[in-house]
Amino acid sequence: MKQKQELSFSLWYLIIPLFFGIAIWSVYWIELESGWYLNHWGVYPRSIKGLPGIVLSPFVHSSVEHLYHNTLPLIILSTALFYFYNRIAWKVLGWGLLMSGIFTWILARPAWHIGASGVIYMLVSFIFFKGLFARNYRLMALSLLVVFLYGSMIWYVLPVDDKISWEGHLSGGIAGFILSLFFKNEVLKPVRYHWEREDYKEEEDPFMKHFDEEGNFIEHIPEETREGDKDPGLEVRYHYRENKNAEKK
Incomplete structure (x- = not known):
C-alpha cells in the first residue's frame, strides 16, 4: 500500500x-x-x-x-x-x-x-x-x-x-x-506486512511451507516442493566458445 x-x-x-x-x-x-x-x-x-x-x-x-x-x-x-x-x-x-x-x-x-x-x-x-x-x-x-x-x-x-x-x-x-x-487522512498509514494484505495466499508463502498441516516445523522441505516453486518454463543454457588465441600461444 x-x-x-x-x-x-x-x-x-x-x-x-x-x-x-x-x-x-x-x-x-x-x-x-x-x-x-x-x-x-x-x-x-x-x-x-x-x-x-x-x-x-x-x-x-x-x-x-x-x-x-x-x-x-x-x-x-x-x-x-x-x-x-x-x-x-x-x-x-x-x-x-x-x-x-x-x-x-x-x-x-x-x-x-x-x-x-x-x-x-x-x-x-x-x-x-x-x-x-x-x-x-x-x-x-x-x-x-x-x-x-x-x-x-x-x-x-x-x-x-x-x-x-x-x-x-x-x-x-x-x-x-x-x-x-x-484529521483522519493525510497522515502516515499503519504499516501492513505482506501477510496482512488482501492478496496474500498462505500456500505461496515460502516461510509457511516449513510447517505441516498440524503446525509442526519442517526443517528440510521435500525436493518435490522445492521443484514446484520453480518456474517450469525457465531453462538455463551455457554456450562455450573455442579460444583460438590460446592455441596460437
Whole structure:
C-alpha cells in the first residue's frame, strides 16, 4: 500500500518553529522597550474586550521566565508537527490556536489569560493521541517520546496554582484531542506486512511451507516442493566458445 505521506526533511520545518520563538521574544522586547502593558492582548473570558486575545494571547508573556518555559517546547513540538504531519501542520496549528483560545474564553475564570502554553498543550495532546490513533510505529514512537519529555505537564491542567492559567492548558489539551480525531487522512498509514494484505495466499508463502498441516516445523522441505516453486518454463543454457588465441600461444 502506498502511503499518502512521505517523511522528508525540509529546512522550512525548522525555520517556521524558530520564527514562532523569535516572534514571542520580539513582542516581549517591544513591551519592555516601549513600556506598553500588553496584557490586554490576552483572553478575558466571556467579554467582548477579551475576544482579540483568542488569537493574540500566545504572543504575550508576563516575564522572561514565562517566555523561557514556553519557547523550547513550542519550537520542539511545532518542529515535530511540521515534520511528521507536514500536510496538515498549518491546519492543526491554526485551528488549534483558535479552538484553545475559544475554549479558554468560554470556560476560564475572569482574568487576563496570556502565553503560548495553550498552544503547547494543544500540540502535546494532538501529537500524543494522533500517534495512538494512526497506529503507525513512527508516530507511536513520537507519542511515547512526547510522554517522556512532557508527561509531567498533565498536572497543570488542574487548579494546582492560582497564578497559572490551568484553564488555558486544559482548553489546549481538549483542542488537540478533538483535532486528532478530526484529521483522519493525510497522515502516515499503519504499516501492513505482506501477510496482512488482501492478496496474500498462505500456500505461496515460502516461510509457511516449513510447517505441516498440524503446525509442526519442517526443517528440510521435500525436493518435490522445492521443484514446484520453480518456474517450469525457465531453462538455463551455457554456450562455450573455442579460444583460438590460446592455441596460437
